[in-house]
Amino acid sequence: MNKFVNMYDLIYCISNTGDLISNEVTNHHKKVAYMAFRIAEAAGLTKQQQREVFLAGLLHDIGAFSSAERLELLDKETPVVHRHAFIGASILEVFEPLKNAAEIIRYHHMPWDNGRGELFEGKSVPLSSHILHLADRIAGQIDPGRGVIGQVNSISSRIKGKAGSVFAPDLVEAYLDISTRDYVWLDTTFEALMMIMPNMMSFDTLELTIDQVVDLAKVFAHIIDFRSPFTAKHSSGVAAVAERLAGMMGFSENERKTMLIAGYLHDLGKLAIGQEILEKPGKLDADEFNIMKSHSYYTYRTLQAIRGFETINLWASLHHERLNGKGYPFRYKAEDIPLGSRIMAAADVFAAITEDRPYRQGMTRDSVLKVLSGLVENESLSPLVCSVISENFEELNHCREKAQAAAATEYQKIGKLPYPVLKQA
Numbered sequence: 364m365n366k367f368v369n370m371y372d373l374i375y376c377i378s379n380t381g382d383l384i385s386n387e388v389t390n391h392h393k394k395v396a397y398m399a400f401r402i403a404e405a406a407g408l409t410k411q412q413q414r415e416v417f418l419a420g421l422l423h424d425i426g427a428f429s430s431a432e433r434l435e436l437l438d439k440e441t442p443v444v445h446r447h448a449f450i451g452a453s454i455l456e457v458f459e460p461l462k463n464a465a466e467i468i469r470y471h472h473m474p475w476d477n478g479r480g481e482l483f484e485g486k487s488v489p490l491s492s493h494i495l496h497l498a499d500r501i502a503g504q505i506d507p508g509r510g511v512i513g514q515v516n517s518i519s520s521r522i523k524g525k526a527g528s529v530f531a532p533d534l535v536e537a538y539l540d541i542s543t544r545d546y547v548w549l550d551t552t553f554e555a556l557m558m559i560m561p562n563m564m565s566f567d568t569l570e571l572t573i574d575q576v577v578d579l580a581k582v583f584a585h586i587i588d589f590r591s592p593f594t595a596k597h598s599s600g601v602a603a604v605a606e607r608l609a610g611m612m613g614f615s616e617n618e619r620k621t622m623l624i625a626g627y628l629h630d631l632g633k634l635a636i637g638q639e640i641l642e643k644p645g646k647l648d649a650d651e652f653n654i655m656k657s658h659s660y661y662t663y664r665t666l667q668a669i670r671g672f673e674t675i676n677l678w679a680s681l682h683h684e685r686l687n688g689k690g691y692p693f694r695y696k697a698e699d700i701p702l703g704s705r706i707m708a709a710a711d712v713f714a715a716i717t718e719d720r721p722y723r724q725g726m727t728r729d730s731v732l733k734v735l736s737g738l739v740e741n742e743s744l745s746p747l748v749c750s751v752i753s754e755n756f757e758e759l760n761h762c763r764e765k766a767q768a769a770a771a772t773e774y775q776k777i778g779k780l781p782y783p784v785l786k787q788a
């Protein structure tokens with residue numbers, strides 16, 4: 364089995380994208396991951412458990428889909444706080460290497476409740492969930508506008524006041540022990556922390572194969588798409604169509620897997636776009652449209668940081684470039700746009716106009732082919748790729764429908780997920 368990419372590399376680049384959604388949550392996932400890791404270390408957890416709680420920290424709020432929810436979670440624990448935790452966990456748990464992290468995430472707002480928080484409905488809650496909870500509440504209290512060291516005393520006295528009721532007393536002890544060390548706070552708030560994290564921890568244990576990356580990318584496609592019912596199946600459809608097109612055009616098996624990953628991740632940058640824009644009924648105004656357009660830029664800059672993802676990045680992030688040079692964000696001309704990116708661009712349009720959305724039906728074959736030929740005529744899309752689409756319309760459309768039906772089932776599962784409602788302390 365060929366090792367392809369390091370899972371930590373991948374996840375800490377991607378976890379950052381969701382934090383771009385608003386200035387206030389900048390680096391929240393990383394801060395919590397770091398603080399949780401230090402508490403786990405001080406509490407005597409094993410190296411493996413430290414890595415798992417770190418991973419869980421990087422992804423813990425990924426089930427909170429709107430910017431409003433992200434902001435609210437920063438300093439409040441509302442009664443429905445378990446919703447995003449349960450959603451995040453059930454999206455992530457299908458990927459085996461993230462199973463433990465998902466379990467930690469599911470319970471990351473569980474109060475200690477004088478020991479009763481060790482169990483939930485008869486099942487044991489991982490101690491690491493309580494570590495994550497504590498780290499999350501600590502990180503949320505740091506005011507980024509002031510020097511951090513001057514805030515430590517007041518943060519600690521608030522945490523101490525909740526030992527037993529909200530936080531496990533042993534973990535509070537472990538936290539208080541490390542809280543006296545300046546470097547822990549300076550690290551937590553250090554912009555470049557992620558550059559040195561890999562040197563602090565041994566990250567070399569989780570190399571993924573390309574097949575595992577396909578599975579993980581699919582998990583991320585759900586996180587990207589499920590933020591809005593308008594697009595809940597979009598990336599799954601684009602990935603399936605792009606992969607099938609690549610096969611029809613003679614790409615190798617490995618290249619087809621690469622295309623599948625790129626398809627799942629092509630709209631990754633949408634994690635940085637507020638739901639109010641993603642879901643706005645009617646036309647976006649000029650400012651909103653500019654924000655919306657920035658998503659493919661954020662996809663590019665996020666994937667660029669992942670070693671081994673060079674081709675995936677090109678095929679994923681250039682999906683709004685156009686052969687006539689009028690696309691974005693680079694305004695590349697035809698000669699700068701590789702065939703893989705041209706396939707993605709056409710697959711994106713194809714999926715977008717054929718899929719049903721809550722407010723409209725997908726287009727019929729004739730209308731789709733008309734739209735595509737218009738886009739070939741004005742030199743937006745590749746004539747070669749579009750001719751393959753029109754020759755194989757039924758097969759491609761069937762392939763899209765099948766992939767999207769599977770994604771829809773997943774989406775409905777998330778929507779119906781039961782989750783506990785927090786008792787107000």
Ligand SMILES: [Fe+2]
Nearest residue numbers: 423424436471
């Ligand atoms: Fe949370």
Ligand SMILES: [Fe+2]
Nearest residue numbers: 423424436499
């Ligand atoms: Fe959080």
Ligand SMILES: [Fe+2]
Nearest residue numbers: 629630659682
């Ligand atoms: Fe896009």
